[in-house]
Amino acid sequence: MKNSKRYLNLTIALLFVFFLPATSFAAELKGKLVLTGSSTIAPLAAEIGKRFESLHPRVRVDVQTGGSSRGVADARRGLADIGTVSRALKPNEQDLLSFTLAKDGVAIIVHQSNPIKKLSNQQIIAIYQGKIKNWKTVGGNNRPITVINKAEGHSTLELFLKYFGLKNSQIKPHVIIGDNEQGIKTVAGNPNAIGYVSIGSAEYSATHNIPIKLLPMKGVPASIKNVANGTFPLSRPLNLVTKVVPRGLAKEFIDYSLSNKVHDLIQRQYFVPINP
């Protein structure tokens, strides 16, 4: 009995000796993972990619930008292993699988010198439709309103339109911008402007001497904290999307991205971690 157990141990040991190199070779991740899509997610995905590369030296994670629509298209056509989409998937995109990495809120911003404290949803809709043209109408100074809108293909625009029940063709913008920082700079440089950008970027700028102000939505102050606790209404998920059930390298990367090991990276990009 004792002998047979020893043989068993020996067999197991031999098995390990023979198969361990092979199994460890198979288990060692290697290869290239391509992510394309949202310009909002790109810096975060690149940071997660770098940390992932440092854990798996034979892996390369390439992150490319171009907008959420591109993330969806590339994931579908197989040009990217993982698409990055900074909004919830639309009904006609349900063929893709999505994994929520973190959350981001969209804040309405005005210049710091603007005396407006809050705007109702109706007022914001009327301003963006061009029906209210002067700050005086909503209790501000007698100044014309400069409406800033985002360019097509950006998920902030889609989230904004969906939340306020607007169509892009109904909006009468004076300025059309691309990325978040551009929106912040435009508002900071124009005391009569109104725009909407990612809360993370807006909160960072507002606390770093950029003259902008974040307006509350339905009485809830626009802050990263309120996005985290779910009370802020205008928020969006940051998603990784795939065409098929992720396997191998893609699965490992997605699992790692959804773990709490990247919370510090998410917070450093001014987003809100949601996965425990």
Added chain:
Amino acid sequence: MLKQDLSSPPKGFGGVFDFVLRQGSTGVIWLGAIFVTAWSMWLISDIVFNGWAGLSYDFLTHTPTNAGREGGIAPILVSTGLVLAICMAVSFPIGLGTAILLSEITATDSWWGGMIRRSLDVLAGVPSIVFGLFGNAFFCNILGLGFSILSGGLTLACMVLPILIRSTEEGFRAVPIAQKLGASALGLSRLSTLFYILLPIAVPGLIAGFVLGVGRAVAETAALIFTSGYVDRYPESWLDSGRVLSIHIYDLSMNIAGGEAHAYTSALVLLILVLLINQTASHIGLRYLRRGVT
């Protein structure tokens, strides 16, 4: 007496009106010149003033961290250099060849030469994003090069070719006809004429083309974001994606909250890089010129 004659208004106009017109136009010309100079001075001093503090040896030799807010730009400089090298290595020979064909081999009024010239002019006016999308479709997808330094360099080569060819061609046109006739009278072969007579004289045009080409290439964002890409680690081969300096500046200033400081410093580095390349190019050109003529 003569001096007074020259400065006095010509007869036929009202003296006062003409005086005002003359002084006024002089004023407008000066104003224009001052405006242009002041504007570029303001731009350069803004970049130097805001970027100088961050410029250090460490900035040039470290990798970017925290999405570029911290760390340096070393891999980005490497990628920029590689993309630029591919672009110039591919476009310079083709550009030189086409320019020689256009100015020396085809007749000025030939249909064929006219077609090439017209298509080059059309290409020179095409927005860079169109080149970017073309490069993405052709080099990245059809040829299967993916997001890579090679795709980016080749896309840029397509983009700078028109400028390169047209200014090189102008350089060749600057060669006096007497020199060409003299060369054939002496029985020099076409190749010898090209190397000993034409090229040395055409060098300023070549340099101008090169400098304009490099300038356009190194400042390019739209054509590269979809071809050489966004990856900011050291490229390990021609087929790796690598972020160039202009895209890094664009991303830091337009997409990264708090990336402003490093955006300015990177812009300063780009400015210095362009000046260095221009200086080196004209230095080499002048040496070649001296050697060629004597």
